[in-house]
Amino acid sequence: MIKFYYNLAPNPTKVALFLEESGLPYELVPVDTRKGEQFAPAYAALNPNCKVPAIVDGDVTVFDSNAILLYLAEKTGKFLPANTPVARGQLLSWLMFVASGVGPFSGQAVHFRHYAPEPLPYAINRYRFEARRHYGILDAQLARRRYIVGDTYTIVDMAAWGWARAVPFVLGDDAWTPLPHLKRLVDEISENPGEAALAYARAHLLPRSASSLRRAVRAARLGYAERFRGRIAQLEAMYLDDLMRTADASEGLQAFLEKRPPEWKNR
Numbered sequence: 001m002i003k004f005y006y007n008l009a010p011n012p013t014k015v016a017l018f019l020e021e022s023g024l025p026y027e028l029v030p031v032d033t034r035k036g037e038q039f040a041p042a043y044a045a046l047n048p049n050c051k052v053p054a055i056v057d058g059d060v061t062v063f064d065s066n067a068i069l070l071y072l073a074e075k076t077g078k079f080l081p082a083n084t085p086v087a088r089g090q091l092l093s094w095l096m097f098v099a100s101g102v103g104p105f106s107g108q109a110v111h112f113r114h115y116a117p118e119p120l121p122y123a124i125n126r127y128r129f130e131a132r133r134h135y136g137i138l139d140a141q142l143a144r145r146r147y148i149v150g151d152t153y154t155i156v157d158m159a160a161w162g163w164a165r166a167v168p169f170v171l172g173d174d175a176w177t178p179l180p181h182l183k184r185l186v187d188e189i190s191e192n193p194g195e196a197a198l199a200y201a202r203a204h205l206l207p208r209s210a211s212s213l214r215r216a217v218r219a220a221r222l223g224y225a226e227r228f229r230g231r232i233a234q235l236e237a238m239y240l241d242d243l244m245r246t247a248d249a250s251e252g253l254q255a256f257l258e259k260r261p262p263e264w265k266n267r
C-alpha cells in the first residue's frame, strides 16, 4: 500500500486530493514539520529536500508534490488529458508552470506577508505581485476552458487547487474579485460532494478556527454516503490525536483549543 507522508499544507493537500479522488488505497504518515520531523534521517532518505509530501509505493519513492501527481496519474491512467502529443505538451507545460511559478511565489508571498520576523515592504510587494500575476494567467486560461488543460479534469487542476484555495491568505481578502474563473474551479473541486470533500476536510484537520473545522466535517458528512462514515470517524479521531500530540507546540493551537466547540471538549 502507498505510504503518504504529509502535513496539512498546500503541497501535500493536492496529493491527498488525488489519492482520495482516485480511490487508491494508502496509509497516512503524518510528518510534524513544526517539530522538525522532516529533518529526521529516515525521512531525509526519502526526500532529500526535507519537505512534505513524499510517497513510498513498494520499491518506488517519489518526492515533490507535482512529481507525485504525475507518477500517480501515469500509474493509474487517471486525471490525464487525451493521449496525444499536443495534450501531453499542454499537460507538462501547465504542470511545470504551477510547480515552478504558482507554488514558490505563493509560498514566498505567504512567508513575507504573514511570517517574516520583520515587515519588508519590497519583499511583500514583489512576491504578492508575482503570485497575483501567476493566478491571473491561470484565470485567463480558465476563462476560455472548463479546466486548465481543456475539457478534462486533470492533475494540473489538482496541483493548482492545492495553492489556489488559499488565495485570500496569499494575496489578501479581496483577492478573488479579479479571479472569477479560477474561483469557479476552486469551488467546483472543493464543493465536489465526492471524495474531494474528504481531502478538503482532512486539509482542515488542524483548522485555524473552530468554525472551519465544523464546516469541513459538515461538508464531508453531507457529501458522503454510508460507505464513508468509517473514514469520517477516523478523520475526527486523527484530528483529536493531532491536536493532543501538538497541543503544547504552538500558542495558536492553544488558543484554538480553548475556543473549540463544546462538542469537541472532554473527548
Ligand SMILES: N[C@@H](CCC(=O)N[C@@H](CS)C(=O)NCC(=O)O)C(=O)O
Pocket: 009, 010, 011, 012, 033, 038, 050, 051, 052, 053, 063, 064, 065, 066, 103
Ligand atoms: N516543491 C515542493 C515543496 C514542498 C514544500 O514546500 N512543503 C512544505 C509544506 S507545503 C514543507 O514541507 N514545509 C516545511 C519546511 O519547509 O521545513 C513540493 O511541491 O512538494
